[in-house]
Amino acid sequence: MSDLTLANQLELSRTEVQQAQRQLDLMMAVAKMAVDTPDVAFLMTRALELIATFNNWVVGQYWQIDEKENVAVCSEWFYFGSSMAEFRNASLDRRFSQGVGLPGRSWATGQPLLLPEISKETGLNFPRRPVAIRCGITAGYGFPIKNGPFVLGVAEFFSFEPIKTDHYDDQFYSKLGVYIGSLMADAEANALVRQQDGINKAAVERASAGFIAINASSQIVEWSGPTAELFGWEKEEVIGRTLLDTIIPERYKNPHLQGVFRYNTTGESTVSNKTVIVPAVRRDGSEIKIELRIFPIVTPTFKGFGAFVQHAGLEKPAADISLE
Incomplete structure (x- = not known):
């Protein structure tokens, strides 16, 4: 094995350890936040803020599934700064069905979804593209919030900078979505x-x-x-x-x-x-x-x-x- 190959492997291992530590830190922060937040709506808002702030993302929104209408509705949000007002309004005006937009696509698959280049998303893949570009949004990432196998909603996040994720990130956010979903279901149940x-x-x-x-x-x-x-x-x-x-x-x-x-x-x-x-x-x-x-x-x-x-x-x- 060459010195260059060994150095590359060591650097990869170091990066993986740092990634795992960051994921653990975020998980612990969400867990500590949850024990002090019994209200389901406030819990989701705080979770959005925590995850967005942790990753330096400027927008966090939660799309709750309306089972009666079978659409996803933006019910909770976090924005860093007032420049996102137009994007917020565009989101509040929307209702997404399965397979449409970032929330609808993540809902349909039950899996996390990365939009690495918002400017290249077309049509129903991301209908909010024009307003996102005007607000300076570059990339987006979303993952489902689940209670067991059932999708309760989708948490989506946006950034001015590129967002890079891999298989390990997707695995982590899938588990985090299940954890947050169980907390939400438990908060709704109250003193069951x-x-x-x-x-x-x-x-x-x-x-x-x-x-x-x-x-x-x-x-x-x-x-x-x-x-x-x-x-x-x-x-x-x-x-x-x-x-x-x-x-x-x-x-x-x-x-x-x-x-x-x-x-x-x-x-x-x-x-x-x-x-x-x-x-x-x-x-x-x-x-x-x-x-x-x-x-x-x-x-x-x-x-x-x-x-x-x-x-x-x-x-x-x-x-x-x-x-x-």
């Missing part, structure tokens, strides 16, 4: 666990162990009496708070967010249907070991986790894992 889909609340309250349930955003939606005694938080104080900010030690917060993201995008969890012993933080700041029996909760209207929890005996070794 308390409707007791598949959970016998009376049995939970009578159990000797405490019970905690969280939604896809890691927000606490159920907190039984024994749990309040164990951690020092009353139920009324924690409903709507994130598990992250309530009982998880600082050193486990990032792994927890990664675990929640992985479960929402792949359905995989390292601790599901297991009994584990982990550290936890009480309201007074003291740290204790707790025993958790964790199980997924999946209904037609809810996706999250439930766990029976109790103080762990000192004779039991703690597992070296996070609350994933």
Whole structure:
């Protein structure tokens, strides 16, 4: 192998590592944003702003699928500066069917779509081309927001500069679209666990162990009496708070967010249907070991986790894992 070939391979590896780190940073930023944003419309607006700002893109718009009319409608947006007003108005005036425009084409395929040169897009491929060119837009990129296999809408972004993506970027944004979609569906459902889909609340309250349930955003939606005694938080104080900010030690917060993201995008969890012993933080700041029996909760209207929890005996070794 020549020195030049080796140098090229090393540079490629370095670039791939940097790309993976950027994707991880963006995923973590979206996950942290989501746990503080329960409102579905505000969640999407913040996600658009976060993704656009992270990539130095000047426009972010969300096209929600109107199932009754079978068209995509621009419902949320983020613009960097006032120069995009004409493009915003052109988008708000539009309704896209499947296969038409950036939103309609991404919707039809269920896959991300790159428009590397807006000026070369013709006809129904990108009907907003004239106004985009007047506003100085050079390139666009969009990806579907999904709840499972169903497309809820399409997030699209535009830039004054060229946008370059590859197979790994498309894979990442596909997963990010699934994650954001699960958060939106969960936010719309609100306090679904308390409707007791598949959970016998009376049995939970009578159990000797405490019970905690969280939604896809890691927000606490159920907190039984024994749990309040164990951690020092009353139920009324924690409903709507994130598990992250309530009982998880600082050193486990990032792994927890990664675990929640992985479960929402792949359905995989390292601790599901297991009994584990982990550290936890009480309201007074003291740290204790707790025993958790964790199980997924999946209904037609809810996706999250439930766990029976109790103080762990000192004779039991703690597992070296996070609350994933």
